[in-house]
Amino acid sequence: MNEKTMLDDQHYENMIAEESVCNAENLVYEKPSKVLYDTPMHYCPGCGHGVVHRLLAEVIEELGITSDIIGVAPVGCSVLAYNYLNIDMSEAAHGRASAVATGIKRVLPEKYVFSYQGDGDLAAIGTGETIHTCNRGENILILFINNGIYGMTGGQMAPTTLPNMKSTTSPFGRDVETMGSPLKITELVAQLPGTYYVTRQSVHKPVNVRKTKKAILKAFEYQKLKKGTCFIEVVSNCPSNWKMNPVESNKWLDENMLPFYPLGDIKVPDKNLQTDD
Amino acid sequence: MAKVKGDIVIDIEKCKGCELCMDACPQDSLERSKQVNKKGYLYIVKVEDNCTGCTNCALVCPDGVITVYRQTAKNKEQIAKITNVTGDITVTVKE
Numbered sequence: 001m002n003e004k005t006m007l008d009d010q011h012y013e014n015m016i017a018e019e020s021v022c023n024a025e026n027l028v029y030e031k032p033s034k035v036l037y038d039t040p041m042h043y044c045p046g047c048g049h050g051v052v053h054r055l056l057a058e059v060i061e062e063l064g065i066t067s068d069i070i071g072v073a074p075v076g077c078s079v080l081a082y083n084y085l086n087i088d089m090s091e092a093a094h095g096r097a098s099a100v101a102t103g104i105k106r107v108l109p110e111k112y113v114f115s116y117q118g119d120g121d122l123a124a125i126g127t128g129e130t131i132h133t134c135n136r137g138e139n140i141l142i143l144f145i146n147n148g149i150y151g152m153t154g155g156q157m158a159p160t161t162l163p164n165m166k167s168t169t170s171p172f173g174r175d176v177e178t179m180g181s182p183l184k185i186t187e188l189v190a191q192l193p194g195t196y197y198v199t200r201q202s203v204h205k206p207v208n209v210r211k212t213k214k215a216i217l218k219a220f221e222y223q224k225l226k227k228g229t230c231f232i233e234v235v236s237n238c239p240s241n242w243k244m245n246p247v248e249s250n251k252w253l254d255e256n257m258l259p260f261y262p263l264g265d266i267k268v269p270d271k272n273l274q275t276d277d
Numbered sequence: 278m279a280k281v282k283g284d285i286v287i288d289i290e291k292c293k294g295c296e297l298c299m300d301a302c303p304q305d306s307l308e309r310s311k312q313v314n315k316k317g318y319l320y321i322v323k324v325e326d327n328c329t330g331c332t333n334c335a336l337v338c339p340d341g342v343i344t345v346y347r348q349t350a351k352n353k354e355q356i357a358k359i360t361n362v363t364g365d366i367t368v369t370v371k372e
Contacts, residue, residue, distance in 0.1 A: 021284040021330075021345045028283075029332040031341035041340060046295030050339025128354065208300055215366040239295075246295040 006091060020228040022040060035086050042080060046246020048236030049078050052145060053204040055213045056116075063220060069112040070104050071098040077151045095126025101140045112223055113166065119160040120150040123185045127159075130185065137228040139193025141219045144186070145163040145251040147238040147267060155241030159183040162260055167241070182260065186233040196228035198267035202235040202258070204268040206251040206269035211263075227269065235261050280349060283330020289343040292320035298334035298343060302362055307334065 040271035041048045061071055066087060073081040075094040082089035092100040105113040122130050122144050130142065149157040149167055157167040157174060160182050163172035174182075190198040197219055201212040212234055219230035235257050236239035237249040244252060291360055292314065299307045305323035314320045330347025359368045 021348050022286060026284075026330075026346040026348055027344070028330055028347045029335045029343075029345040031344070036341065040291050040316075045293035045337065045339075046297055047339055051337065052340075054341045203337075205335040209336040213293070246297050247300045250297065250300070266327055 013035075016107040017034065020224045032061045035061045037084050037219045038189045039083060040082055041091070043077065044238075046237065046239045046249065047077070048147065049145060050115075050202045051209060052143070052212070052234055052236070053078075053081065053084055055203075055209065055216055056114075056143070056173055058213060059148040060085075060087060061152045064215070065112055065220070068110070069114070070108070072104070072268045074115070074117040075152075076121045078116055078118060078145065079152070081116055095121050095124070096129050097121065098126065098138075098140070098142055099129040101142075102133055102136070102138045102212060105138055105140050109139075111138075112141075112220055117145070118151070119144070119146045119148065120156075120158045121155075123183050129184070129191065130194070133194075134229045134231060135194045136193045136196070139195070139223050139226050139228065141216075141217070141223055141232065143194040144233045145236050146233055146261065147180075147236045149238050149241045151238045151241055153162040154172045155238075160214060162256060165256075184261070186231065186261075186266060188235055189229075189231050192229050195267055196269055197222050197265075199231075199265045200233040200263050202233065202253070202263055204235075204237065204253050216246055222269070234260075235263070281329045283328040283345065283347040285328060285330075285334060285346070286344045287321055287323070288318040288344075289322070290314050290316075291340055291342045292318060293316040293340055294320050296321070297337045297339070301337045302332065303332040303333065327359060346366065 036054060041050050060066055069087050071085060071087055071089045073079055073089055073091050074097045090100060097117050101113045101115040146160050148158060148160045148162055150158050151253040155167050156169045161167055162182055163176045166173050169181060179182050186198060186200050189195050199215050201215050202208045203212055215232050219232055222230050237253050238247045242249050294309065303357050304327045305322050306323055306328050308324040310322045330345050332345045335343040336347045
């Protein structure tokens with residue numbers, strides 16, 4: 001216990017009171033420290049990226065595939081994902097993470113491969129790569145974090161920005177007539193024959209966090225069976241660029257993003273074709 | 278019915294004070310501190326002793342700073358444990 005903690009009387013009292021319950025056999029939840037480094041993340045307070053990183057680490061730790069997994073980091077806020085995950089990672093050019101993941105998977109077909117991309121990266125700059133990767137049905141997992149804005153560069157309009165949503169390049173709100181409608185890329189790739197499992201989840205509530213974890217777990221299981229591309233969209237928040245505090249941003253997400261991007265499985269594997277279970 | 282007893286430990290130096298755990302806690306047992314940590318954030322502390330160990334706070338925490346403990350059924354039976362000063366005699370009282 002350091003000096004700073006000692007100064008905080010209230011916290012110190014809590015520490016004494018909790019001695020009875022806080023021991024190893026009562027542990028129910030802790031950070032997946034084997035895969036997730038102890039480094040503090042650079043993300044803004046309340047950002048959904050941290051939760052998705054943690055879920056990914058939990059799944060990798062549970063499946064015990066730490067040495068058999070290769071990730072591809074995008075350009076965007078999550079560009080430094082390799083600083084937080086204790087697995088093999090590669091960096092790709094802007095939007096090309098799924099193309100790089102294809103190459104890795106083809107050279108090393110026994111490894112699990114995933115790409116972790118944001119909405120500006122996957123839906124704007126890498127639209128072609130994404131659609132063709134899904135169409136070819138590469139056995140990779142594409143993890144798509146959709147917060148409706150270009151977060152890293154300062155809140156410019158992305159293809160997924162909602163109608164009438166303000167951003168630095170659409171200061172009066174997104175005008176659908178001149179700027180087009182938001183791109184529902186998840187529905188788009190669900191129509192392609194190469195995709196096997198396409199789902200949309202979020203991480204703004206504990207129940208959604210649990211569902212997202214299950215989706216990631218399923219996707220890696222399908223990848224092991226060589227079923228085709230798995231695509232998981234995670235609707236997330238961006239408190240800094242939406243100019244809200246984290247709690248407000250999650251509420252805004254619930255009220256505005258989710259009616260437009262409904263949660264749930266969009267393409268589920270045909271149960272008749274499944275040989276396992 | 279006896280209440281489930283849980284507890285959490287918050288790594289205050291890594292906490293960014295986003296308050297998502299406060300929002301997710303069904304027992305309202307979390308509060309913002311009055312002091313800042315090394316990075317200058319008002320970190321979160323547990324103020325009420327009514328935690329049930331539901332793990333909601335830990336699930337929504339973007340920085341994974343919360344560790345959750347919950348008393349198991351086996352431990353609940355044991356209502357008191359008395360150990361003498363030298364630690365060679367331990368008396369355990371069960372329900």
